[in-house]
Amino acid sequence: MTGWHLDPEAIRRYAEGAAPPDLAASAEAHLMKCATCREAIASQVDTRRVEAIWHEVADRVDAPRPSLPERMLTRLGVGEATARLVAATPTLRGPWLLGIAAVLALSAGAAQADERLLRMFLVAAPLGPLAGVAVAFAGGLDPTREIGLATPYPGLRLLLIRTTAVLAVTVPIVAAAGLMLPGSHWVAAAWLLPTAGLTCAALALTARMTPVVAVGVVATAWVLVTTATALAGDLDLTSGIGAQLFWLAVTAGGGLWLVATRDTVTIKLGRSA
Amino acid sequence: MTTVRVRNATKSFGRTTALDDVDLDAGRGVTGLLGPNGAGKTTLLRIMATVLAPDRGTVTLLGRDPQRPDDRTRIRERLGYLPQDAGFHRGFTVFEFIDYVAILKQMTDRRARHDEVRRVIELTGLSPVSGKRIRALSGGMRRRVGLAQALLGDPDLLVLDEPTVGLDPEQRLRFREMISHAGEGRTVVLSSHQTEDIAALCTRIAVFHRGRVRFTGTPGELTAQAAGRVWAGTQRSAAALAAWRTGDGVYRNVGDPPAGAELIPPTLEDAYLLLMGENELEVTHS
Numbered sequence: 001m002t003g004w005h006l007d008p009e010a011i012r013r014y015a016e017g018a019a020p021p022d023l024a025a026s027a028e029a030h031l032m033k034c035a036t037c038r039e040a041i042a043s044q045v046d047t048r049r050v051e052a053i054w055h056e057v058a059d060r061v062d063a064p065r066p067s068l069p070e071r072m073l074t075r076l077g078v079g080e081a082t083a084r085l086v087a088a089t090p091t092l093r094g095p096w097l098l099g100i101a102a103v104l105a106l107s108a109g110a111a112q113a114d115e116r117l118l119r120m121f122l123v124a125a126p127l128g129p130l131a132g133v134a135v136a137f138a139g140g141l142d143p144t145r146e147i148g149l150a151t152p153y154p155g156l157r158l159l160l161i162r163t164t165a166v167l168a169v170t171v172p173i174v175a176a177a178g179l180m181l182p183g184s185h186w187v188a189a190a191w192l193l194p195t196a197g198l199t200c201a202a203l204a205l206t207a208r209m210t211p212v213v214a215v216g217v218v219a220t221a222w223v224l225v226t227t228a229t230a231l232a233g234d235l236d237l238t239s240g241i242g243a244q245l246f247w248l249a250v251t252a253g254g255g256l257w258l259v260a261t262r263d264t265v266t267i268k269l270g271r272s273a
Numbered sequence: 274m275t276t277v278r279v280r281n282a283t284k285s286f287g288r289t290t291a292l293d294d295v296d297l298d299a300g301r302g303v304t305g306l307l308g309p310n311g312a313g314k315t316t317l318l319r320i321m322a323t324v325l326a327p328d329r330g331t332v333t334l335l336g337r338d339p340q341r342p343d344d345r346t347r348i349r350e351r352l353g354y355l356p357q358d359a360g361f362h363r364g365f366t367v368f369e370f371i372d373y374v375a376i377l378k379q380m381t382d383r384r385a386r387h388d389e390v391r392r393v394i395e396l397t398g399l400s401p402v403s404g405k406r407i408r409a410l411s412g413g414m415r416r417r418v419g420l421a422q423a424l425l426g427d428p429d430l431l432v433l434d435e436p437t438v439g440l441d442p443e444q445r446l447r448f449r450e451m452i453s454h455a456g457e458g459r460t461v462v463l464s465s466h467q468t469e470d471i472a473a474l475c476t477r478i479a480v481f482h483r484g485r486v487r488f489t490g491t492p493g494e495l496t497a498q499a500a501g502r503v504w505a506g507t508q509r510s511a512a513a514l515a516a517w518r519t520g521d522g523v524y525r526n527v528g529d530p531p532a533g534a535e536l537i538p539p540t541l542e543d544a545y546l547l548l549m550g551e552n553e554l555e556v557t558h559s
Contacts, residue, residue: 059387064366064404080383081376088362088373143360144374147422150322150432151377152349158377 006030006037015044085158086165090141100128100170104177119230125174125191126198127219132166133199134215156262159206163199171195190244197247198222200254207261275300276430276460277321282330284316291316292327293484303456305471306464307545308481314464315357315434317481321462322354322432335430348430350379353423357434357464359416363408367399367418370407374422393421397451413444420451431455433463437470449473468542480545482552492541499539499547504530514550 006014006027013019014027031038066074066083073083104125135141137159142148148158171192178189198218205214277299284292292313306314319325320332323339335351337344361370371390380386394403397417402410407418416439423431436452437445453474455461465471471478472492480488480495488495506524509516513526527547530536539547 055384055388058391059384063372063387064368067364067369081381084369084373084376088365143362145360146319146324146356147354147359147374148377149324150349150352150354151374152346152379153377 005034006040008040011037011041011044015041016046017049082161085161088144089136089162089165090138100132101173101177104128104174105180109180120227121178122191123223123226123230125178126195126222128174129167129170129195130198130202130215130219132170133163133202134212136162136166137211155206156258159203159211160258163203167195167199193244193247193251194222197250197254200251200258204254204257276335277304277462278331278333279317279320280331282317282320282327282332284320284325284327290484292320295330295484295486297479297486297489299460299462299477301456301458301460302476303452303461303463303474305475305478306462306481307466307468307471307478308464309466309549311483312481313484314481316484318432318434318462318464319356321430322352322356323348324354324356350426351429353425353428353431355419355423355431355433355436357438359419361407361415361418364406366404366406367394367410367421368403370418371422371425375425378425380426389425393424396424397421398447412439413441416440416444416448420448424455427459429459431459431461433461435464435466437465437467445470468540468545472541480548482549487548487552495544495548496539496541497544499527499544501536502530502547503527503537503539503543504534505537506535510534514553515546517546 010019010023010027014024019027031041065071066080067087070080070083070087073086074080078086104121137145174191174195175189178191202211202214202218205217208214209217275298277297279295279297282292282295282297283290295313295317297317306317308314316325320327320339321334323334323345326340332339334348337348339345339348362373365373368390371393372386375386375390380389391403394400397420399414399417399421402414407415410418416436420433420436423433433452437448440448449470452461452463456474456476463474475492477490478488478492478495479486488498504510504526506526507522509524510526510528510531512528512531514528516524516526518524525537525543526534527539527543528550
C-alpha cells in the first residue's frame, strides 16, 4: 500500500494511452503497488485496447524467433510472410547449392586445361539456375506441395517469389565459377542474358505445363540448339551479339507477358491446379 | 444442404482407372469413404481438395465449380486439406510450419494470423511442442500438425485422407474426438480402411471397391445388410465369402450361411467384408 493515489485526470489519460512518457512511467510504477488505483483504472480502460495490447504481448512472447535466413531477408526489406515462403523453397538447401557450386567449379577448373570445355561452360551455365527453378517446384522435393496446391495463394506470385529467390542465390554461384575461366570476363558473363531469357520462357510456359516440365522443355531446346555449334567452336549462338540481343528480347517479352496476364492466366504449379 | 456433389466422376492414370463413374453427395457432418488400398478413395479426396481434376464428370464444392479458376480460389479459401502423405518442412518449428500454411491461405495480417495459428495449435493439443522442430516430433504429433494446418481459418469443408493412419490407439481416440468436434457445423469428408474409425465418426459412409461406389448410406444401414449372413464356428466355413478368427479363437464367417449355422449379430466390419467379398466375386465372374 502507498500513501498517495493517482488523481482522476492522470488515471483517465493513462487509461486512454494519452499520458506523456514521464507520467506513464510513474503511473506504471505506482500501479504495481497500489490495488486501489488498479481498481480505479480497470473501469476506465477500453477493453479493445487491452485486448490489442495483450495480443501484441502474446505474439511477441509466443511467436518463435525467425530463422537466420528469414531474419536476413526481413533486414533486406523483404516482408516477413514472403521471407517465410522463401525459406521453404526446396532449392535453397545447402546440399543442393553445394552440388551446383561443385559441378560448376569442376567445369571451370577443367576449362583451364581445355578450351572446348570453356564453350561447354557457356552451354551448361544457364542450366544451373534453370534446374533450381525446377527443383523449387518438383513434387518429390517440396514436401508440402500437396498442401500448398489446395490453398488459395496465387500460383504466379509463388512462382515469381521462388524463381527470384533461386536466381538470387544460384546466379552468384555461376558467376563465381565463371570468374575462374581463362580469357575474357565478358565471355564468362555471356551466359547471363540466355539464363534470364530461358527462365522467362519457362515461366511463360507454366500457363500450359508444370514448372518442372516447362524447364525441361526449354533446357532441352537450349542444349540441342547450342551444344553442337559450341563444340565446333562457334560461340555466336551462346555469346554472340546477335544471341545476346535475342535473349534480351525474350527476357523483355516474357516479362511483359507475365505482367500483362498476371490476373487472367492460371499457373500450373501442379498436375491439374 | 449438399456441400460436395460429385456426378459421373472418372479419373485414370495411364491404363489404371482410379475412379469409374462415381456419384457422391456430402453435407454437414462427417462422411467416411471406406475401402481397401487402391479403391479410389484418395483420388476422389484429391479431386475434392481441388488438387486434381476428373477426366470426365462434374464436381461442385461449396456450390462452386472447381474447374473455373475464380471458383477454385473461392473454394480453397474455405477448404482444409490433410493429404495422405502430408509432408512437412522438417526444419520448421510447429508454429513456423502452421504459420507458413496460414500465409499460403492468404492470412495477410500478421497478428491475426498468429492468433489463428495459436488457436489451431491449442485445439489440437500441440501447445507444449509449439516451439519444437517438426523433425523432433513423433509420427502421431506430426499427424496432429497436419490436422492443425487443415483447421486453419475454420474451413467449411474439411478433407482428411486417412487421418488416423499410423496412430496408436490412444492417439486415434483423441483424433476421433477432434474430428468429431470439427464435424459439428461443417462438412468433413475423410477416408479410412479402419471400420472402427468409420463407425465411431461418420454419419454417412460410401464404400469403394476398384474405383466404384458400392454402397452409400449410414453405418447402421450397411451393418443391416449383413443381418442373417454372419455365423460363428470353430473353423473357417467353406461357404464363407470371408472369415477371420477373433481373439477368443472363434471364426466369424460372412456370406450365405449353411443350414444349422449359429447366426450372430453383424458388426460394421462384417458388413464391409461381406460387401467386399461379394464385389470380388462379381469381378471374378464378370
